[in-house]
Amino acid sequence: MANLLSQNKCFLFFLVSLLLILVQNKSKVQCYQYKVGDLDAWGIPTSANPQVYTQWSKYHNLTIGDSLWFLYPPSQDSVIQVTKGSYKSCNIKNPILYMNNGNSLFNITSEGLYYFTSGEVGHCQKNQKLVISVGNVSSNMVDDAEAPGPSSSSYPTVFGNIPIAPSASLPSTSTSSKLASTFQIVVIGFFICGVFSALM
Secondary structure, three states, X not given: OHHHHHHHHHHHHHHHHHHHHHHHHHHOOOOOEEEOOOOOOOOOOOOOOOOHHHHHHHOOOEOOOOEEEEEOOOOOXXXXXXXXXXXXXXXXXXXXXXXXXXXXXXXXXOOEEEEEEOOOOOOHHHOOEEEEEEOOOOHHHOOOOOOOOOOOXXXXXXXXXXXXXXXXXXXXXXXXXXXXXXXHHHHHHHHHHXXXXXXX
């Protein structure tokens, strides 16, 4: 009877531990910091790659908690968050947010469309502007020019093409690693229960 009671305590201890670990794994949030333009700094696009920011936004799936990192010479440029109308007309007056330290970080806190341009006169007209969508934004809210195009295995930058991993493979990798770690926890839990029962 005492042996059965110790086995039940061990099993209960194991279940509670497993539940706590699973809750902890589910509550982990993975946030990423994305350098806008990847290898290109925030600046006027070159003639070799005039749509660098349009291309960049097509191939990055941003989520709440992620950050945009704008890197530029602070004496020569800035970045501003603007409304959709200001984005389209390149109106840099009355921005929502103004950043000019050369190492600007924008944290994404909600779903929607975000519009950015350079705060310097004439830069927006030369395509130094970016629109990103976060979350479930309806397709009619995104202009055809900024809508994601057909998927490709890479996109161009000043330094050549940057390969893009297929987005469909990302969730399966994440799910398989979670399953592997859960399986390891179960095996370790049964081992600990066996040792605990043997000592009782």
